[in-house]
Amino acid sequence: MSRPEDTLPPDLFYNDAESRKYTTSSRIQNVQVEMTNRALSLLHLQTPSLILDIGCGSGLSGEILSSVAPSSGGPHIWTGMDISASMLEIALQRDVEGDLLLADIGQGVPFRAGTFDAAISISAVQWLCNAESSDTSPQGRLARFFGGLYASLKRGGRAVCQFYPKNESQRSMVSAAAIRAGFGAGILEDGGGTKGAKVYLVLSVGGGLLRGLWRGWRGWMLRRGVGEACKGRGGRRLGGKGGSSGF
Amino acid sequence: MKILTVNFLTCAVKACKSSPLSFPLHFQDAELEQSDIEYNAAFLRNILPRVDWEALKITANELGFTTVPIEKPDLTPTSTATDKNPVRLPINTSEPQATDEKTMRDLHTLLLETEVREGKMVCGNCGHEYKIKEGIANFLLPSHLV
Ligand SMILES: C[S@@+](CC[C@H](N)C(=O)[O-])C[C@H]1O[C@@H](n2cnc3c(N)ncnc32)[C@H](O)[C@@H]1O
Ligand SMILES: [Zn+2]
Numbered sequence: 001m002s003r004p005e006d007t008l009p010p011d012l013f014y015n016d017a018e019s020r021k022y023t024t025s026s027r028i029q030n031v032q033v034e035m036t037n038r039a040l041s042l043l044h045l046q047t048p049s050l051i052l053d054i055g056c057g058s059g060l061s062g063e064i065l066s067s068v069a070p071s072s073g074g075p076h077i078w079t080g081m082d083i084s085a086s087m088l089e090i091a092l093q094r095d096v097e098g099d100l101l102l103a104d105i106g107q108g109v110p111f112r113a114g115t116f117d118a119a120i121s122i123s124a125v126q127w128l129c130n131a132e133s134s135d136t137s138p139q140g141r142l143a144r145f146f147g148g149l150y151a152s153l154k155r156g157g158r159a160v161c162q163f164y165p166k167n168e169s170q171r172s173m174v175s176a177a178a179i180r181a182g183f184g185a186g187i188l189e190d191g192g193g194t195k196g197a198k199v200y201l202v203l204s205v206g207g208g209l210l211r212g213l214w215r216g217w218r219g220w221m222l223r224r225g226v227g228e229a230c231k232g233r234g235g236r237r238l239g240g241k242g243g244s245s246g247f
Numbered sequence: 248m249k250i251l252t253v254n255f256l257t258c259a260v261k262a263c264k265s266s267p268l269s270f271p272l273h274f275q276d277a278e279l280e281q282s283d284i285e286y287n288a289a290f291l292r293n294i295l296p297r298v299d300w301e302a303l304k305i306t307a308n309e310l311g312f313t314t315v316p317i318e319k320p321d322l323t324p325t326s327t328a329t330d331k332n333p334v335r336l337p338i339n340t341s342e343p344q345a346t347d348e349k350t351m352r353d354l355h356t357l358l359l360e361t362e363v364r365e366g367k368m369v370c371g372n373c374g375h376e377y378k379i380k381e382g383i384a385n386f387l388l389p390s391h392l393v
Contacts, residue, residue, distance in 0.1 A: 047289050047290075048290035049293065050293075050294055075285070075287065075290075077287075077294075077359070079252055081386075088383055092382070092383070099252045099382075100382070100383045101384050102383055102386060102387055103259075103386035104388075107259060107386075107388055108393070110257055110386055111255045111257065112255055112256075112270060135391075144393070
């Protein structure tokens, strides 16, 4: 099956018909909800927070943020960025609570420094790897995105980006761009090696915080600074067939 | 587009990144709408330290609100008062608490429930216009401005 990213740019791929099909599919809804909850749990938010939803689409991910119960530290207030006007139009029709910006994350993140407590991105960042034109490159767009995201988060803030890397090289290109922007970064994989594998890039501003977070994790690839350290060589396998490691 | 969000948005044009004139963006032809969002005191306490009060006053003024306090309200006075003065707690806190509550509710209404549905935001440095349609601001830039 061909990847949508390889067929069209995102604003053309997610036209009215595709956006509707995407949003009304109960299979997609379930997967997006599950991944958003996973991302949210990795953020460890204790109080109602201001969150950026990167590539928010029709709001399947964002509305989870609005519905977190006070007993679990919510509800959160979110702002979404998306490049597809059709997706945002559906978000409007669905009456989501978050604010919506029509914006290309490859152009940056237009918020002042230290705005957000946290950010999530569910199934969007891989789109940045497909940008071939005379005035942009995937590397340039990834750099502007992660640079802007880094600046827009408050100190100690975290971001979790679930994405679908096409291959090993896309996966390293994306994490390397995040690290170059200043993030402490790690990759967590649920169901590795299976068809339903999910990759989460976990980022923090001011790397110290991540240390405690890693401790509970079994065998995930850990990257800090520009170098890369593997925590337990069998790590990738451990995170594999057994599915999610959880906390 | 919530007033809260506008307090954090800056001009996306590369050349404006370092200019103090690029924040806040200035409203033109704004049409407002009131929405209904559940009051969330914990969120307000979390976000208020990050709100740029001078920018909020400029925005409120452009949109025709005259009720924004001159100074950013200190939302922690009751806890400070009780820490310092635990004995007089019943007498001392009743009134400030009432004021706090009112201030908080007003802030909630302004920051979270007041939305700009149509209009535009203009950068004070480069003049770029960000159109708002159905509450969605368009931040897509032509590539030469990125
Ligand atoms: C699979 S959808 C996910 C939407 C939503 N996060 C969810 O979980 O349902 C991917 C979204 O990323 C958006 N996207 C892709 N490239 C983008 C870019 N450069 N800037 C902003 N959004 C982008 C697409 O328009 C699409 O809405
Ligand atoms: Zn500007």
